[in-house]
Amino acid sequence: MTRAAVSREFASDQPELDLELRDSAFGTALRRSDLAVIAVALAGAAAAAAIVSSGGVVTAPTAFATVLVANIVTLAVGGVAWRRGRPFSLFGNLLLAEGALVFVSSLSGSSNSVLHLVGLLGIWGTAFGASWLLVVFPSSRPAGAAWIVMGIALATFLVGELPLILTSSSLQGLTSLSSCATTCPANPALAVHAPSVATAFRYVEDALQAAWGVGLLFFLATRFAWASRARRRLILPVFVSAAPLAAAFTLSAVVFGLAGVSSSATARAIFAGARILYPLGFVAGLLFARAYAGEALAFMARKLVGRPSVATVEQLVRRVLDDPQARLVFWLPRSEQFVDRHGRPAVLDPGLETVTWRAFGHGDAKVLAVVHDLALGEDPELVEAVGAASLLALENRRLEHDLLDSVDALRASQRRLVGAASAERRKIERDLHDGVQQKLVALRIQLELTRDLARGNGLGNRLDALAADFDDALDELRSAAHGIYPPLLADEGLEAALREVARRSSLPLTVDLEDVGRLSEDCETAIYYCCLEALQNVAKHAGDDALASLRLWRDRSAVRFSVRDDGVGYVPRSGINGAGLTNMTDRMGAVGGTLRVRSRPGEGTMVEGGIASEASDRTGDVIRV
C-alpha cells in the first residue's frame, strides 16, 4: 500500500460511506468480477481434485485433493475479501496467485510425465508463494530479513531442486511435499542420470529446506515480538495459523529427508492439516482487524457522548490507535492548510518516514486528518473508524456551536433592539421633562404671577380659566411623559418604581417588594413593563372582585417577580390576553429571562418571571446627563 494512495482517499461522506459498506468484503452485494473469481476457483478446485484422484500417482489422493480444494477455496475467498476490503493493497492479488499455483501443483497427480513435472514445479511454487505471503503480510513486497528467508527459499530451488530434477530419474519434489513414491512417471527433464549425485543434491535440498523453515519460523516469531500492538492484532492469526506449517515443513525435511525416516500416514495427515490451516490466518487477520475497528468505533462512540473537547477526542484517538504520537489536524479551507488544535500549521509531507495521515471530510472537502504511525497504514479499517468517529464528534460540536452562536446572536440583536427602544424612550422622557414640560411650568409660574396682578378684574377671571386649562394640559403632559418612561425607574430602580405603580393603581393590590438593587436598564425595563402589563390584565380580565398581589424578590440565582390574582382566570391559549402575553414573553426573552403564566378558569392567574443574576446585574453605572 502506498502512502499516496491512502492520502488521496477521503472517506466519511455519508453516501460514500454507505457505498463503501456495501462494497466491503463482508457486505452483501458481491461484484460480478469477484463472483467470477470465486467461480473459477471452485472450478479449479474441482478440476484439481479430479486430476489428483484419477492420475493414480499420488500416495494419498484423498488427503492431497482435500488440501488442494481447501487451499484453493480459502485463497480465492481470502483474495477476493482482501481486494475488496483494501483495494489499495496488492496482497489480495498475491493470495489469488497463490491459489492458481496450488491448482498447478495438482498436476503432480497426473501420470503424464511432463504434466507431472509441471505439477512438481507447482508444488515448489506453492511453498515459495506461501513463504512470500507469510513474510510480506500484510504488505506485498518483502523487506529486510524477509529477503534472507526468500533468498534461502530460492537457494533451495537453485542448489537443491533444480540439480535434482536434472539428475534424478524419479521425481519426488520437495520432501515434505512429495506426493508419489514408486509410481511416479519418468522424469522428462533428466539430463544426466547420476543417482549418487542426485542423492547428494537431495541432502542439500533437505538441508536448505530445513534452513528455510527455521528461517521462516524465526522471522515470524521476531516480527511478532517486535510488532506494535496494532500490528500484532493483525499478524497474530497469521502467525498462529502459519507456525504449524513452518514447523512441519522444517521437521519433515529433517526427519524424512536428512534422517531418512520413511513418512507415515499420520505425518502426512498432520502436514495436510497444517497446509489447510495456514491460508485461513489471512482471512482471520482481516476479520480481526474489522472486528477491532468496529469495537474501537463503539468504544469511541461511547466516550464521545456529550461535548468532548478537541483535546479529549485527540486523546481517544491516541488510545484507540495505540499510537501515542497520533494527532488530529484540521483543514483551513481559506488558507488551504492543516493546523493542529492549537492553530499551529501542521506539515504533512508525503515523504515522511515514520508517520502517515489520512484525511476525512465531505466529498472533496477535507475537514480533518488523522496523522498516525506508518504501521497503522496496514490497519486502514481502524484508522477509518477512528477518523470517522472523530469527524462526527467534532462536527456535532461545531453544529452545536453554530446553533448556540446563532441563538446567541439572535438574542443579542433582540436585546439591542429592546435596549435601543427603552434608551430612546428614556431619552424622550428626559427631553420632555427638561424641555417642553419645564417651559410650560415656567410659563405657568408667569401666568400665576400675572394673574396675581390682575386679580379682581375681568382679565383676572379670564386668567383664572386659562390657569385651570393650563393645569390640565400640564397634567396630561406629565402623565404622557410618565407613560413613555417612568423617571422613578431610571432614578431609583425597580422597587421604588413598582411601589409607585401599586400606589397609583386602582386595583385592590398588595405588594411584597424587596430591594433587589439596581439591574441593567434593559432588565429593569423588561420586568417593570411585564408587571405593568400583568396588572393591566388583572384590571381588564380578572373581574371586579379580584384581589391582586405583586411580588419582587431576589433569590440565589435570579431576580424574580410575580403578579397573581384570585380572579376568574381563563383557559390558557384561548386567545385572551394574547398580545399582552406575547409582548411580555418577548420582553423577557430579549433579556435572557423567563416568563411563566398559569391560569385556570375560577382559579385566578399567575404571571411569574425571572432573570438570572449574572444576566441582569448592572455592569457599569448609568451616566445621567
Add this chain to the structure above:
Amino acid sequence: MSSASELSNTEPVYRIVVAEDAYLIREGIRSALEREKEEVEVLEYCPDFDSLLRAVEEHAPNVVITDIRMPPTNTDEGIQAATALRESNPGVGVVVISQYVSPHYALKLFEHGSAGRAYLLKERVGHRIQLLEAIREVAAGGSVVDPKVVDVLVEARMRAKNSLLSRLSTREREVLAGVATGASNAAIADSLFLTKRAVEKNINSLFAKLDLTDDKSTSRRVRAALLFIADSDLEPGTES
C-alpha cells in the same frame, strides 16, 4: 398674608437660598419672591448641589428652596440636600420643588423626619399663598405636601375596592387629605367650610379608626397621614 408683612416692618423674616438650575424656573422664582421682599430676602441663587450647601454655610439662611433635580447627577439632589441639612443645619427649613407628582419623592423627603420640610410642585411657585405658606411652614418646623400629590393617591385608592380609605366617610377622607398636605386645622376648616372644632372632632375619630396616633406635632401628623394614604392598602395581610 398681609398681616405677616405688616408685623415685620424692619428686616425680612425669611432669609432664603434658592437652588435651581433651569433658568426659566429660576426667573419665575425670582419674580415670585420679589413680590414678597418685605418678608423674604433671597441671599443667593445656586445652580447645583455643591453650591447650595456652600451657600447655606456662608449665609446661614432659615429657608432653602431647592429644585429636586440638579447637577451633578440630576436625580434627587434636592432631597439629598434636605437630608444633609437636617444633620448640619437642623434649623433650616427646606422647600423641595419638583415636576414629579410621585408620592415616592415626598415620602423620601420625609424619611429622615418631616419637620421643616415641604414638597411642592414647581407650578405652585407663582402662587403667592401656596409658596409663602410653604416657606412659613418649614421655617416654623411644619410640613407641607403638594395637594396634587395627595389627590393622586386618594383618587387611586378611592377607585380601588375594599380600600381602607373607602371605609371613611367622605368628610373624614377630606379631612385626612387635608392633614396629609400639612394644612392646619384652621386651614382645613376654612377650605371645607367647617368649624375648627368640627375638624378636630373628625381628626380624632378618623385617627382612632385608622389606628393612627394623633401626634400633636403637625409635621409628624402629615407624614403619618400621607403614609397611610399611600401605603396602607398595599400591606399584605391587612385585607380580610
